[in-house]
Amino acid sequence: MSEVRLRFPPSPTGYLHIGGARTAIYNWLYARKHNGKLILRIEDTDVERSTKESIAGIIDGLNWLGITWDEGPYYQSDHVREHIDTAHELIATGHAYKCFCTKEDLEAKRQAAMTAKMTYQYDRTCLQLDQEEITRKEADNSPYVVRFKVPEGGGSVVFEDKVYGRIEKSHKDIEDFVIVRSNGTPLYLLSNVVDDIRDRITHVIRGQDGLGNTPRQILIYEALGAPVPEFAHMSLTLDPKKAKISKRSHGEVVTVQFYKENGFLPWALVNFLVLLGWSPATDQEIFTREELIQAFALEGMNKANSIFNYTKDDPKFITDPKALSINAHYLRTMPVADLLSLVKKELLAENLWDNSYESDKKNWFCNTVDLIRSRFHTLKDFVGPGRAYFSDDYEFDPQPVKKNLTKHKKISEWLGLLADRFAGLPEFSKEEAERVTRELADELGIKAGILINGTRTVVTGQAAGAGLFDVLMAIGGERVIARLKKYSQEGLN
Ligand code: GLU
Numbered sequence: 001m002s003e004v005r006l007r008f009p010p011s012p013t014g015y016l017h018i019g020g021a022r023t024a025i026y027n028w029l030y031a032r033k034h035n036g037k038l039i040l041r042i043e044d045t046d047v048e049r050s051t052k053e054s055i056a057g058i059i060d061g062l063n064w065l066g067i068t069w070d071e072g073p074y075y076q077s078d079h080v081r082e083h084i085d086t087a088h089e090l091i092a093t094g095h096a097y098k099c100f101c102t103k104e105d106l107e108a109k110r111q112a113a114m115t116a117k118m119t120y121q122y123d124r125t126c127l128q129l130d131q132e133e134i135t136r137k138e139a140d141n142s143p144y145v146v147r148f149k150v151p152e153g154g155g156s157v158v159f160e161d162k163v164y165g166r167i168e169k170s171h172k173d174i175e176d177f178v179i180v181r182s183n184g185t186p187l188y189l190l191s192n193v194v195d196d197i198r199d200r201i202t203h204v205i206r207g208q209d210g211l212g213n214t215p216r217q218i219l220i221y222e223a224l225g226a227p228v229p230e231f232a233h234m235s236l237t238l239d240p241k242k243a244k245i246s247k248r249s250h251g252e253v254v255t256v257q258f259y260k261e262n263g264f265l266p267w268a269l270v271n272f273l274v275l276l277g278w279s280p281a282t283d284q285e286i287f288t289r290e291e292l293i294q295a296f297a298l299e300g301m302n303k304a305n306s307i308f309n310y311t312k313d314d315p316k317f318i319t320d321p322k323a324l325s326i327n328a329h330y331l332r333t334m335p336v337a338d339l340l341s342l343v344k345k346e347l348l349a350e351n352l353w354d355n356s357y358e359s360d361k362k363n364w365f366c367n368t369v370d371l372i373r374s375r376f377h378t379l380k381d382f383v384g385p386g387r388a389y390f391s392d393d394y395e396f397d398p399q400p401v402k403k404n405l406t407k408h409k410k411i412s413e414w415l416g417l418l419a420d421r422f423a424g425l426p427e428f429s430k431e432e433a434e435r436v437t438r439e440l441a442d443e444l445g446i447k448a449g450i451l452i453n454g455t456r457t458v459v460t461g462q463a464a465g466a467g468l469f470d471v472l473m474a475i476g477g478e479r480v481i482a483r484l485k486k487y488s489q490e491g492l493n
Contacts, residue, residue, distance in 0.1 A: 004036030005202050008062075008069065009076075009192070011043045012054035015247060015255040016061035018308065019207065019237050022273045026205045026234060028067045029274070029296040039199050040072035045080065045191055061256035065266045066289075074199070076191055083186035086194045086224070087146045087179050095223035096179060098144040099126040100137050121175040122147070146180035148190075150219060157215040162232035162298040164208075169215040177216055193217050197226045205298075208233045208305075232298050235305045237276050245308055253310055253318050263346070263378030265334070268327040272320070276306040286329060328377040336370045343369050343382045350383045352390040368474045371466045388460040389474060392483075396492055400463035404453040405492070411454050414444060416488030418451055419481050428477030430469040455480075458487045 006027040010020055031038040040062070044050040059073065090096035099122075106122070113120035127149065129137075137144070156170040179190040186194075192213075196204065204210075211233045221228045239245050245254045252258040259269045271287055279302060280287075280295045287295060309320045331339070347353040357365035372386045388394040405411050421436040422428060437455070441448040452468050459480050465471055472480050 002202065003200075004031060004034040005039065005200050006031045006036060006205065007039040007041050007196065007199055007201050008067075009041040009043045009195070010058050011046060011049075012051060012058060013046060013049040014054055015257060016058045017245070017247065017254045018256065018273060018276075019245065019254075020058075021061065021065060021067075021256050021269075022237065022276060023206060023234065024062060024067050025065070025270055025274055026232075026278070026296075026301075027203075028069075029293055030203060030205060030298070031070075032293045033296055036202075037070040038068070039074065039201070040069040041074045041076060041195060041199065042072075043076045043188070043192070043195075045076050045186070045188065047077070050077075057257065061260070064260050065256065065270055067270075071199075074195075076195055079191070079195060079198070080186060082198070083191045083194050084180060084184065087186060087190060090148065090179070090220075090223055091146065093223070094149070096146050096148050097127055097176075098134065098138075099147045099176075099178075100129075100142045100144045101125055124176060127176070143182040145178045145182050147176040148179050148216070148219065148223070150174045150176055157218050159214065159218060159228070159231060161211070161214075162230060163235070163301045163303060164211070164233055167211075167214070174216060174219070179220075189213055189216055190220060193220045193224075196229065197221070197224065201229050203230045203232065205232045205234065208236055232301065235277050235302050237306050237308050240307055240309055240311075242305075242307075245310075250310060254308070259319075259323075263380035264323075264327050265330045265342075265379070268330040269323065271330075272323040272326045275322075276308065277302055286326070324377050331376055331378070332373050336366060336373075339369055339373065340366060342379055346379050346383050347390060350387075352383060352387070354390075364474075371470055371474050375465055385460075385462050385465075388462075392479070394461045396457070396461040397463055400453070400457040400461075401492065403463075404450075404457040408450060408454065411450070412488045412491060414440075414446070414451060415454055415458060415484045417444075418455065419484035419488065422477060422481050422484070425477075428472075428480075430473050433472050433477075434469045455484065458492075459483045 008024040008027050010016070010024075028038050030036070040059075042050075042055055042058075044055070055073075062069070087096060091098065101122075105125075109123065110120045126144075126147070150171050153171070156168050157174070158166065158168045161167050177189065178187055180186050214231055214233075218228050237245060239250060243249065247254055256269070260266070267289065271285075271292070274287075274292060274296075275285065278296070278300050280300055281297075282295075284291075284295070309322065310318065311321070344353060344357070347357075354361070368389050369382070372382070372389060376382065376386065383390070385397075408414075418437060418440055421440055422433060425432050425436065437451050438448045441451050456462065456465065456468050456471065459475055460471060466474075475483075
C-alpha cells in the first residue's frame, strides 16, 4: 500500500483556535497511527488577510501542543502559477472554459430566476461560444473567469465519507463553478486540490464545513486524472448555545495561546480536544500519547457536533470544566520530577524563584510541589493559592477568613497562644505540632478544628489543602510561628 499522507492546511488569518488545533490533532494521530506523514501547508493565498504573526502563532501553538509534522511548512502562495496553469490545462482538455459574462449579465439572470422562483445556476452561455468568438474576445482583452465544466448527462459524484457515510450529489445540481477569477487569481477550491495532488495527500480530515466543497473538488481530481483521497469530515465544535465558537464572541479562551499562558499542560489540552468529536471504543478518557495513537480510529468520530462547555461565570477559570479537570488530572499525577521545571517557570515569572530550590532546598521544593498539587488545576495555582509556600506576601481568600477567623471572637488570642506553644517545641515536627494543637484546644475547651482551620487560613490564606500538619511542615516552623504571631498582634493586613 502506498504511504499514508495527511495535511494540516491552516489559513493564517488569525490565531490557532481550538477547532483548528483539533483538526491538526486528528490528522496527526491518523498519520502517526498509520506510519504516515503529516504535512503542514500554510494556505496563505488570501494575501489581504494572511499575516506573518498568524503563521508564527500557528507554528508556535502546534509546537507547544507537541503536534509534529514531517514536511513543510509549505506555502500555498508559492504555487499560484501552478494553480493557474492547471486551470489552463483543464481548458485545454475540455474540462473548463473561459466565461466572459459580465457581473451585470449574471446578476440580471439571477434576479430573473428569483422572480420566477427558480433556483439560479449559471446557464453556460459561454460554453456555447464558438472558437471564433472566443478568439475575438481574447483579442479585445475582455475580462473572463475560468469555469469548471461539470460533466453533462445524468451522472453524479459519489463518495464514501469516513464519518458521514455515502454522499451523492447529482451533476445537474452543481453549477459550472469558477476556478480562476477575472483578476487572474485561482480560487481556493482549485488551489487546495492542486496542492493536495502535488503533496500526494491520501486522506483529508477536515471540518464538516468543508463538506460542501468536496463534490466539486472530486470533479477536479477526476478531470485531472488524479487519485481521489479519502475524506473524513469532522463534526464542529459549538458553544453551549449551539453557536460557532470564535474569538470575537468568546475571547481568548478559544485560542491555544490562552491555554499556554494560563497554566495548561499541552498534553492535557490535546487529550481534552481529541474527545471533542471523537470517542474511543472503551470509556477510557485519559490517554498517553502512545495509547491515543493506538486507540484513534476514524470510526470513533462523532457525527453530532460537540459542545465546548465554556462558561463565563466560573470564577475559577473560564473554560470548559472538563478541560480543567483533565488538566488537573495530569498536574496531580504526572511524575513530580517533570513538574518541577514547569513550576519553576511560574515562580520565576512572579519573582518568587529561589536558586536554593535547586540546591540545598531541592528536597523541600520537590516535596512541597508534590504536597500542594493535589488540589490544583493549573500551573498558575502554584503562584495563586500556592503562593504562601513561596512568599510571605500572599492573599487571603475572604470566605475562609470569614468562616474560620472573623466568626470566632477570640481566635487571634488563641492562635497567639498556639504560636507560643509551637515556639516552645524543641523540634517542630508534625507529631509534636499536632499534639500541642490538640492539647491547647482541650485546655481552651474548644474543638481542635477551630485551631486547625484558623491556622490554615492564617498561614496559607486558603480554605483547603493537604492535611494541616503536613502543610505546617512544608511552610516550616519559623514562618508558621511568625505568621500566627503577626496575625494575633495585627490581624490580617
Ligand atoms: N485552509 C482551509 C481552512 O483553514 C483548509 C480546508 C481544508 O482542509 O481543505 O479552513
